[in-house]
Amino acid sequence: MKPRRSILSVPGHVAKMHTKALASNADIVMLDLEDSVPPDAKEAARRQVIQTLNAPEAATRALAVRINALDTPFGYRDLLEVAEAASGHFDTVVVPKVNHADDIHFVDRLLDGIEMHTGTERPAGIEASIETAQGLEAVSAIARASRRIRTLVFGIADYSASVGARIVSISGHGEAEEEIYPGHRWHFAMSRIVMAAKASDVMAIDAPYGNFRDASGLARAAGMACALGCDGKWAIHPAQIDTLNRVFTPSREDVERAARIIAADDAARHEGRGAVAVDGRMVDQATVRLARRLLDQARHLDLL
Ligand code: COA
């Protein structure tokens, strides 16, 4: 799968930021119609997003569009208008506040019809944002709800609101969490999402880190997400992209070790042996699978 280490969110109505985002080195640019756009700018944002998606600068870009939630008067219109007017010009639709598999069925069927109508050869994928108690409860069914599903995304701020968790920082996005809870406050929700995503062979993406001036806090939060199995993290500011790309890229040592593991395993097979030792550590078939997964990631990032 193509890497999704960094996903830069850009408010749909701010054209100046679109230009900047398209020129950035984020793996994905996500044009947002939801919470970064005020209600009275929703329609203007939709028009601007369509214009940006159809612009020549966007043609070579991996692009996502976040529609409004389906329980608002904007969500269905976002999907209909953007998918018709910019058919084949974006990779995925991000659906916020997915509560059950039926939300995904609805988006999937609507996209089926629109794509038959436009005749596009680039069908859209779906990214399901899990940010409510209901959504987390149904996360496995959501992950399996459509072949279009590409990622499950964790929305920390809305999830906190949904379960009534205490707000720690102004943005509620993973800052200074340790001060009120020992360990990692979002461990369960993130691991649950990762498990559902990986069981359906899709990616797991972490919520953005709100304090965009705090590069070390971001690196720490991203490192924890990576350790739990997340494949990338949203960014809300261009200054966050390089840190995310670095944290979610396997290190040279990791890649070299994985190659040694595969080589040792190949040799062991030839000699009819099972577990072997590499760098003084036991290597069995589970380790080999991990190594293959890492090399696969490295291949997609042109690191080999
Ligand atoms: N995408 C593209 N460009 C962005 C950007 C983004 N997400 N965030 C900031 N920039 C640009 C600014 O326009 C500015 O450009 P300029 O130098 O040409 O004027 C430059 O980066 C520096 O921005 P800065 O002054 O540091 O930040 P700001 O105060 O203008 O904006 C935010 C701060 C948080 C309002 C802004 O980053 C933002 O809107 N982020 C996205 C929020 C979002 O999408 N939320 C929903 C998902 S959770």
Ligand code: MG
């Ligand atoms: Mg949200």
